[in-house]
Amino acid sequence: MKPSTIIRFIILLLFGHGEGARILAPFFLPVRSHFMMTNAIIRELVQRGHEVTFITPFSLAKENLGANYTEVLLPLYNTWADISEIMKTSSALDMVDVPKWTAMKLAQHIGLKSTDFALAQPEIQKLIHAKDKVGKYDLLLVEQFYNEGALMLGHLYQVPVISIATFAYANYFSQLFGFITPLSYVPNVFLSCTDRMTLWQRLENVVIGAKEDFHRELFYYPAQDAIIKKYFASLLPEVPRVKELERNISAIFLNSYMPLTSPRPMTFNMISVGGLHIQPPKRLPGHIQKFLDEAEHGAIYFSLGSQVRSADMPAEKLNIFLGVFARLKQRVLWKFEDDKLPNLPGNVKVEKWLPQADILAHPKVRVFIAHGGLFGMQEAVHHAVPVLGMPFYFDQNPNIKEGISAGYAIGLDYRDISEEKLELALTELLSNPKYKDNMNRASKIFRDRPLGAMDTAMYWIDYVIEHRGAPHLVAAGVNLPWYQFYLLDVVAIIKFDNDNIFGLL
Structure with a gap:
């Protein structure tokens, strides 16, 4: 047991x-x-x-x-x-x-x-x-x-x-x-x-x-x-x-x-x-399991979460991703919300919904392209998958910055993304072992708890x-008015009556 x-x-x-x-x-x-x-x-x-x-x-x-x-x-x-x-x-x-x-x-x-x-x-x-x-x-x-x-x-x-x-x-x-x-x-x-x-x-x-x-x-x-x-x-x-x-x-x-x-x-x-929220990984649907199992050079998982839709990207942005993915040896599994994506390379599979945590647990997944949402970052760290972060709003930017600082993530700005920048970032994550090593360390810390x-x-x-x-x-501080909480009353006494105050010391 x-x-x-x-x-x-x-x-x-x-x-x-x-x-x-x-x-x-x-x-x-x-x-x-x-x-x-x-x-x-x-x-x-x-x-x-x-x-x-x-x-x-x-x-x-x-x-x-x-x-x-x-x-x-x-x-x-x-x-x-x-x-x-x-x-x-x-x-x-x-x-x-x-x-x-x-x-x-x-x-x-x-x-x-x-x-x-x-x-x-x-x-x-x-x-x-x-x-x-x-x-x-x-x-x-x-x-x-x-x-x-x-x-x-x-x-x-x-x-x-x-x-x-x-x-x-x-x-x-x-x-x-x-x-x-x-x-x-x-x-x-x-x-x-x-x-x-x-x-x-x-x-x-x-x-x-x-x-x-x-x-x-x-x-x-x-x-x-x-x-x-x-x-x-x-x-x-x-x-x-x-x-x-x-x-x-x-x-x-x-x-x-x-x-x-x-x-x-x-x-x-x-x-x-x-x-x-992270559970022990379950076996993936058959076609997804086969797609990842047979990824000879590993796989990349791409998802922008539940609110940001890849399908809403304009054609010029989609073509940037498709162009880079077509030149990769790795397979790409992409959460894409529409039924069809034109000009799909043979190494790319799109699905409207994917069991993210179970996919990240697959040993062939080498990079997670993500928007930096907290739940996804936790899953990436738990399963030790380096991140290519493309943040959009709220806490996504600081989450990605934390990963960059810790050495297990690279960040890209969606607004000025290009094929050159995307390919350079993916190549760095896939070829430089330091990102996986840093992520392994982060994962060990994240998992290591007394309970x-x-x-x-x-x-x-x-x-x-x-x-x-x-x-x-x-804490007693919750019951203090703001001027006491920040000791402004004490500061006022020191400022206006410092002779008597210092005489007490």
Whole structure:
């Protein structure tokens, strides 16, 4: 029996006996990639005997999870239609030109709209107006992505809260969990730099961090508070504000782990569980298995994720890839969303959908051409496949930059890509062993943990429930007003009364 299996068995013995907990899990954000992590946690909770009520825009009903699983299916709020209208874009490919600050405000906009949309749905209204709420659930599980209105269900049902950051990390976690983020070496998630910043990068990091904090205080929090008041004012004599609700968060699961995230300060209740969605590889569909097995010189896997569609590329961009692929000895497996791709070279196979993690686990796959999404980067590192990164928006740029810094990735800019640049990058990754060596080291670090990612998440869920919210994990900083949190009151006293202060020393 493998050590991981033994540990899992022990955890089930310690925490899986008796009646399971009753967990309410409202996940409002209709972005499919985020549910790779969310769905994995929900399945595991049900498997371990917990009763889960899952509020989701993406159904798990076909999986027949059993009597412990209750699903509340939300209508699908179309985030990309909303973004396209605001940004006047025709596809996600156009997001490559969106400025960092605009991308941050777009993320907030999506959160606000999807929260308002979800709370208005009849099934959510039934939960909001249900009688005898206290004692019905033991835990609220929510996503930490601008859907703070969901925290009101924790307030109404009087249960502790665990949030899940599917995007790994954000600088506003500093105020949320009561610690100071050192901006000298912790870059903002929207900046394309690593923890080794130049003077100008540190200056930009401070400026965008300050802008984010002020924008949250002056615009975002009031907008989220207005949504909450809209749906709960008739129910409560006094509706708590978002900042009060956030103080009820017992722990947060971060979709990160070394070395994909650089070292930084964290509190006891910030738990790194990156990669928990990765399962042991399954055998591939026959035609895909054969295509890769027979790749004498190895294979390249090409996918831009669930939001960015290769099929939306203009003909001149597609011809660049087809021209380079035709000259390679390697086979190319490409997730391409249309039925046909003209002038397809004999060494290239396209499919509308592909089991990405299982493909990356195949020993013949030598390079992953990717957009730099966090889940894909985790899978690449887990299976030790070097990356050719072509980022478009949000955290993709810093994810690729982290890989470049660690020496297991090369980056290309989609806007000025050429056959020469693409061929040069692929040749370097395929012929220079340093990229595979560096990726092997990164993979070993990513896999080397005292407890597996999923078992870690399950342990802390049980812990928070057992300790009734585990308030001893929460730093006192969450209860301080901002001027005390940053010691501005102390600075003021020192500045205006330094004679008396230094007389006390």
